[in-house]
Amino acid sequence: MLAVRDLAVHANGQPLLRNVSFDVQPGHVFGIIGPSGAGKSTLLRALNRLTDLIPGLRVSGDVRLRGASNYADGTDLNALRARIGMLFQQPVIFPASIGENVLFGAKRLRSLTRVERHEVVERALREAALWDEVRDRLRTSALTLSVGQQQRLCLARALAVEPEVILMDEPTSALDPKSTQAIEDLILRLKAHRTIVLVTHNVAQARRVADWLACICIRDGAGEIVESACCDAVLGNPQCREVIDYLQHAS
Amino acid sequence: MTRAWSWFFSLVAIGTLALLVGIFVWQSLPVWRHEGWGYLTGTKWFFRQQEFGAWPMIYGSIVVSGVALVLAAPFGMGAAIFTAEYLPRAPRLAVKVLIELLAGVPSVVYGLLGILLLRNWIYDLFAPFDPLSGDTLLTAGVLLAVMILPTVVTLGDDALRAVPAAQRRAARALGLTRAETILHVALPQARRGLGAALLLALGRAFGETIAVFLVVGRQDNNLPERLLSLRPLLESGQTLTSKLGGSETNISYGDPLHWAAIVGLGLILLVLTGALTVIGTAFGRRSDA
Amino acid sequence: MRRLGDFLLAALAGLCALVSVGILVGLVFVVAQRGAPALSWSFFTEQIRLVGAAGGIFWNLVGTMILLASACLICGPMAIGLALVECVWLRGDRSRRALRTVLYTLNGLPSILFGLFGFIVFVQWLDWGKSWLIGGIVLALGMLPTVSVALIERLKAIPASYVEAAAALGLSRAQIVWAVLLPQAWGGLITGSLLGLARAAGETAPIMFTCTIFAGATWPRGIVESPVLTLPYHIFILAQDSFDPAVGAKLWGAALVLLGLVFFLSLIALPSRLKMHEEANA
Numbered sequence: 001m002l003a004v005r006d007l008a009v010h011a012n013g014q015p016l017l018r019n020v021s022f023d024v025q026p027g028h029v030f031g032i033i034g035p036s037g038a039g040k041s042t043l044l045r046a047l048n049r050l051t052d053l054i055p056g057l058r059v060s061g062d063v064r065l066r067g068a069s070n071y072a073d074g075t076d077l078n079a080l081r082a083r084i085g086m087l088f089q090q091p092v093i094f095p096a097s098i099g100e101n102v103l104f105g106a107k108r109l110r111s112l113t114r115v116e117r118h119e120v121v122e123r124a125l126r127e128a129a130l131w132d133e134v135r136d137r138l139r140t141s142a143l144t145l146s147v148g149q150q151q152r153l154c155l156a157r158a159l160a161v162e163p164e165v166i167l168m169d170e171p172t173s174a175l176d177p178k179s180t181q182a183i184e185d186l187i188l189r190l191k192a193h194r195t196i197v198l199v200t201h202n203v204a205q206a207r208r209v210a211d212w213l214a215c216i217c218i219r220d221g222a223g224e225i226v227e228s229a230c231c232d233a234v235l236g237n238p239q240c241r242e243v244i245d246y247l248q249h250a251s
Numbered sequence: 252m253t254r255a256w257s258w259f260f261s262l263v264a265i266g267t268l269a270l271l272v273g274i275f276v277w278q279s280l281p282v283w284r285h286e287g288w289g290y291l292t293g294t295k296w297f298f299r300q301q302e303f304g305a306w307p308m309i310y311g312s313i314v315v316s317g318v319a320l321v322l323a324a325p326f327g328m329g330a331a332i333f334t335a336e337y338l339p340r341a342p343r344l345a346v347k348v349l350i351e352l353l354a355g356v357p358s359v360v361y362g363l364l365g366i367l368l369l370r371n372w373i374y375d376l377f378a379p380f381d382p383l384s385g386d387t388l389l390t391a392g393v394l395l396a397v398m399i400l401p402t403v404v405t406l407g408d409d410a411l412r413a414v415p416a417a418q419r420r421a422a423r424a425l426g427l428t429r430a431e432t433i434l435h436v437a438l439p440q441a442r443r444g445l446g447a448a449l450l451l452a453l454g455r456a457f458g459e460t461i462a463v464f465l466v467v468g469r470q471d472n473n474l475p476e477r478l479l480s481l482r483p484l485l486e487s488g489q490t491l492t493s494k495l496g497g498s499e500t501n502i503s504y505g506d507p508l509h510w511a512a513i514v515g516l517g518l519i520l521l522v523l524t525g526a527l528t529v530i531g532t533a534f535g536r537r538s539d540a
Numbered sequence: 541m542r543r544l545g546d547f548l549l550a551a552l553a554g555l556c557a558l559v560s561v562g563i564l565v566g567l568v569f570v571v572a573q574r575g576a577p578a579l580s581w582s583f584f585t586e587q588i589r590l591v592g593a594a595g596g597i598f599w600n601l602v603g604t605m606i607l608l609a610s611a612c613l614i615c616g617p618m619a620i621g622l623a624l625v626e627c628v629w630l631r632g633d634r635s636r637r638a639l640r641t642v643l644y645t646l647n648g649l650p651s652i653l654f655g656l657f658g659f660i661v662f663v664q665w666l667d668w669g670k671s672w673l674i675g676g677i678v679l680a681l682g683m684l685p686t687v688s689v690a691l692i693e694r695l696k697a698i699p700a701s702y703v704e705a706a707a708a709l710g711l712s713r714a715q716i717v718w719a720v721l722l723p724q725a726w727g728g729l730i731t732g733s734l735l736g737l738a739r740a741a742g743e744t745a746p747i748m749f750t751c752t753i754f755a756g757a758t759w760p761r762g763i764v765e766s767p768v769l770t771l772p773y774h775i776f777i778l779a780q781d782s783f784d785p786a787v788g789a790k791l792w793g794a795a796l797v798l799l800g801l802v803f804f805l806s807l808i809a810l811p812s813r814l815k816m817h818e819e820a821n822a
Contacts, residue, residue, distance in 0.1 A: 050424060055339050078542065082426030092421035095440060104435075105425030108542065154421075161425060253714035254629055260621025264684060268646060271657045278660065329556025337550060346561065348810065353564040355802050357742020359772045360795050363779045364567055397567070400560055428542050430549035451648065458650025460745040465779060495652050496745060504664060517656050521649065528648030529641065 001026040001195045002047065002165060007061035009042050009051065015222035016042050020061070022214055022228050024165075029187060029196045031210030033203060038216045039223030040199045044167050047197065048084040049077055065165070082109060085158035087168040091150035098145070099138035101153055106160040120160050128156035129186055148179025155186065166190070168198045172205065184209050275518040281511035290515060296471045298499065303512040305519060307474040311388060311490040312523075315463060316456040318392025318484070319399055324449060327403025331448075334404070335411035336433050347408065354401035362465035365394040370466055382485040386468035389484040394462050399452040406451060410444025410535070411437055447535025454527035458520065460492040467493050491520045571795050578793025587758075597794050599758055603672070603768030604801075606760065607751065608737050610676025615683045615736065616729065622684075623691035623725070628717060640692075647685035654678045655746035663750055670767035672760045675751030682746060683736030690735065694728025695721055697816065727812050734809035738802050744772040771798045 002024040009017040017039040024030045032040050042051070049070055051057045063070040070080055082105065094101055102121045106112070112120065121138065125131040130152040134145070142153055151171060158166060168187075172180040187196055187209050200206050206213060214228040282290055282303055293304020334343050373393070374385035414437050422432040438445075468487020471494075475483035495516055503509035586596035622639070630636050658678040662668045698721060706716045752773040760766035771794060778791045 048424065050420065053420065053423060078426045078428050080426075081424055086424040088417070088421065088424075090417065092417045094418065094421075094436065104422070105427065108427060108431060157425065253624075253717050257621045257624040257629060260618045261625045264618040264622055264681075265642065267681065268642070270661075271653070274657060274660055275653075326556045326560050329553045330560040332549075333553035333557035337553060344814075346557070349561065350564070352803060352806050353568070355738050355742070355806050356564075356567065357744070357772060357798055357802060359742065359744045359775045359779070360571060360799055361567075363775060363791070363795055364570065366779055368570070397563055401564065404560055428546040430546040431542065433549060454648045458648070458652075460650060460652045461776060465776075492650060492652060492745075495656065496748065500656070500659075500749065514656070514660075517653055521653055524648055524650055525645050528645050531648075532641070532644045 001066060002030075002197070003062075003064040003067075004047070005062045005064070007043070007046060007059070007063065009039070009046055010058045010060075012056045016057075017046070017216075018219075018222040018224050020216075020223075020225055022225065024195055024197060025212070026195050027191055027193075028211040029191050029198055029209055031206040031213045032197065032199045032216060033201070033206050033213060034216035034223070035218070036201070038218050040216055041169050043216065043223070044086075044169050044197065044199050047165075047167055048081050048086060049075075050081070050086070052077065082161045083164050085161060085163035085166045087151070087154055087158060087166065087171045089170045090174055091147060091154045093142045093145075093150050093153065096142060097139045098134050098142045098153065101142045102156050102160050104157055109161065124156040124160035127159050127190070128152045129182060129189075130156055146179075148175050148182065151175060151179065151183065152186070155183075163194065165195045165197065168196060170199055170201055173201060180205075272521065275514055275521055279511045279515035279518050281508050282515045283511075285508055285511075290512070291519070294472070294474045296512075298503070298509050298512070301508055303508075303515075305491075305512075305516055307472060308489050308491045308494050308516060309519065310474060311467070311488040312457055312492065312520075314388050314484070314488070315391045315395060315467065315490055316453055318389065319395035319456040320449065320453050322393065322396035323400045323403050323452065327400050327448075327452070328407055328445065330400075330404045331407030331411060331445075332433060332438075335408045336429070336437060343408075347405065350401045350404050354405065356398075358398065358459060358461040361394055361398055362462040365390065365462060365466040369394055377485055380482070380485055384468065384487065386466050386487050387485050388467060388488040391463045391467040391488075391490070392484070394466055395456045395459055398459060398462060399456050402452040402455055403448055406448030406535075407445055410441040410448055413444055414440045444535050447531045450527055450531030450534060454524050454531060457527060458492065458524045460496045463490055464493040464496040469493050469497060491516050491523075495520070568799065571792060571799055574789070575792035575794075575796030578789040579796065583790070583793060584797075597771065597774065597797065599769045600771045600774045600794070601797070602759070603752065603757070603770045604741060604772075606672050606768055607675045607679060607747065607770065608741060610673060611679035611683055611740055612733050612737060614676055614680035615687055616733065618680070619684060619687035619691055619732070620722075620725075620729065622688045623695055624717060624721070626688075626692050627695040628713060628721070643685045643688055646681075647689075650745070651682050651743050652745035654681050655749050657681075658746065658751075659749040668763065669765040670749075670751050670753065671763055672751050672766055672768045673763050675747045675768070675770075678746045678750055679740040679743060682743065683733070683740050686736040686739065687729065687732035690732025691725055691728045694725045694731075694816065698724045728816075731809045731812045731816070734805050738805035738809070741802050741805060742772055742798060744776045747773060748776075771801070 004020055004022050007017060007020040008015065020043060022030075032043065034040055045051045045054070046059050047063055047070075051059050059071070065080070065083065069075070094104055096104070099121050102124050103112075103117060106120050107117070122131060125134065130149060133149065142150070145153060151174075172183050175183065184205065187198065190196060198206075198210060212228070212230055214225050216223045216225055218224075285301075286293060286303055290303060290305055291309070292306050293302070294306050295302050295304045296307065334346050338346065369390055370385035373387065373390045374382060418436050418440065419432050422436045423429075427435070467490060469489055470487035471489050473486055473488055475486065495513065499509070500513055503513050583596040584601070585598050587599050589595035622643070626636055626639050630639065655678055658674045662674040662677070663670060668674060702720050702724075703716060706720050711719060747770055751767055752770040753767045754774065754777050755769070757767050757769050760768055775791065775794050775798065778794075
């Protein structure tokens with residue numbers, strides 16, 4: 001599904017990430033773990049070219065979605081970002097009703113009739129396991145939701161655009177344990193139809209949810225992939241010293 | 252001691268302001284007694300006959316400021332969108348500094364430019380409509396538009412920058428184009444601040460004296476029959492500020508009623524610009540509720 | 541289609557920005573172009589003759605400087621007092637907000653109202669006639685919001701840790717003011733004053749009735765009946781009878797000098813304003 005080749009990111013001349021290469025299989029949850037500051041979030045943003053919006057960042061190498069390069073000249077960025085959805089650490093809710101939030105991206109892709117709108121909203125909210133809680137108040141402001149619900153709303157919003165890949169940047173670190181559990185269950189359910197790339201601080205979470213793990217640590221001042229293998233392999237038998245240290249610290 | 256001095260100087264300042272308002276109310280009393288509410292609605296000003304109606308001047312102030320806002324708002328907002336959403340950090344700061352610098356151009360210089368450039372231009376441009384001179388309400392309005400433009404741009408830019416970057420990022424991540432993000436995320440969320448910017452710019456236009464004085468024509472008793480048509484714009488007129496800046500202020504001091512009428516104009520100006528400023532500031536700051 | 545919208549918005553916004561900046565820069569350019577020929581050493585050092593057709597603007601500059609200096613000195617203590625009251629002595633959000641509302645409202649008041657105030661109280665009631673001191677007072681009132689707000693923001697930017705450390709050492713509030721707050725706020729006072737002066741330098745309406753005449757004054761003799769010549773008023777009067785071509789170039793020259801003065805005052809305030817901006821966003 002996603003192929004990353006020799007990805008490198010520089011900020012004002014200083015390297016942030018180097019020699020990043022990996023493959024993400026469809027229907028998998030690809031976990032990225034590593035210490036703070038190693039460049040995990042930057043890597044995620046390079047996948048859907050959100051890095052273009054950050055001044056001073058320069059990306060080299062390639063990211064390919066289903067074989068087609070994201071970084072080719074003339075790529076339609078907006079379409080790309082609709083195919084690769086993103087969930088942030090802090091849920092970002094637009095000051096609008098719940099229904100409008102869900103449709104925010106979807107209604108720009110093509111014009112929807114009223115009936116279609118209802119369908120899209122219901123389908124996305126069901127997939128995000130939020131439908132039952134909000135079905136009666138789709139018109140009320142989304143700001144009244146709890147943080148956990150807001151994050152699921154962001155997920156529904158991303159799902160409404162029918163992405164093939166969903167990037168998640170530490171989606172549960174701002175949430176309480178119950179909401180975290182809910183999101184993790186969602187991830188396991190979602191991967192049947194979608195591919196997920198998950199950045200997380202929480203090794204236990206990675207263990208629960210991910211099929212494949214990549215560990216990014218800082219080597220010579222820039223982030224590099226230290227280990228990339230199927231989840232059990234990485235955690236059960238870590239190959240490199242950094243992973244071992246990290247696991248010992250983190251557990 | 253420090254505390255005492257601080258309070259002393261503060262009270263001197265505040266007391267002076269209270270005195271100012273009080274004086275305007277007190278000194279204008281005779282004309283309120285003489286004319287009652289007719290002072291505000293009366294359309295004739297003949298000081299020799301002791302007849303004082305402020306409405307033509309209120310009308311003039313409103314028209315001139317309104318024209319200024321209508322002309323300045325689109326350009327100013329567009330420019331603010333450009334600086335806030337499209338320019339990278341360094342050029343944006345440079346443009347902001349430049350615009351703020353230009354905001355400091357004194358009104359007498361604007362007046363000079365208005366007299367020597369704008370006046371003839373308007374006269375020639377509207378020649379088919381046969382204006383009497385180039386000193387018209389429209390001239391004053393156009394000049395004011397240029398004067399308040401920097402205010403609109405600076406405050407509009409501030410209002411847009413106050414919208415959190417996370418909102419824009421989330422919208423882009425969904426696949427919205429830059430224009431869609433600006434139109435559907437940034438602008439709606441900056442509504443309050445943008446409204447405040449316009450109100451404050453309007454207040455500034457309303458209170459401008461010297462530039463308006465020089466190009467508005469200073470014609471009394473010229474209230475048009477049909478207020479909302481465009482033709483009256485090409486007539487000379489009078490605003491609250493242009494009247495106050497004129498010779499009547501100096502000569503009327505000896506005559507209590509005439510003087511009261513003049514101060515009354517000042518009171519009206521005080522109340523209106525004060526209201527615009529208070530509402531504009533409150534409007535813009537509600538977001539930190 | 542969406543890409544077209546993207547392009548259109550960018551183009552329109554850019555156009556507006558270009559027009560806005562262009563008009564404003566163009567104005568300055570016109571003044572510079574027409575005024576430059578009049579500038580010479582004698583322009584700055586001689587007095588007006590022949591109703592502005594000859595001579596220079598020396599006494600106008602002197603008068604303006606006198607007004608600015610007195611405005612600054614009068615405004616300073618009041619602004620410091622207000623800022624300290626707002627930041628240190630006032631308890632309770634409501635009264636603070638009320639004070640700040642008063643300041644913002646004051647800022648929006650047309651300067652001619654201050655001129656009328658000065659006319660009534662000083663020229664008439666106190667029978668001072670036209671005097672430079674009244675001009676200073678009136679301009680100081682106009683500057684007050686600018687300087688006070690600059691000071692208040694500067695005081696608020698002082699890290700709480702400084703104040704806490706001083707308090708922990710046992711300093712009283714007054715001592716904290718003198719030892720910690722005022723030294724740090726000095727920069728804000730200067731910056732705010734420069735900005736206020738830039739605005740005051742160009743004011744004509746408040747000084748028209750209170751302190752300035754067109755010709756005949758040099759150094760003020762005392763306080764009562766001591767008007768001065770000023771640059772803005774000079775331009776104002778001449779602009780109304782501007783058909784004499786000999787007057788023309790000198791008029792633009794005076795306008796250029798005034799513009800230069802205002803820009804100069806704004807620009808020297810710039811570095812410290814940028815620094816405060818950086819510190820605020822750090």
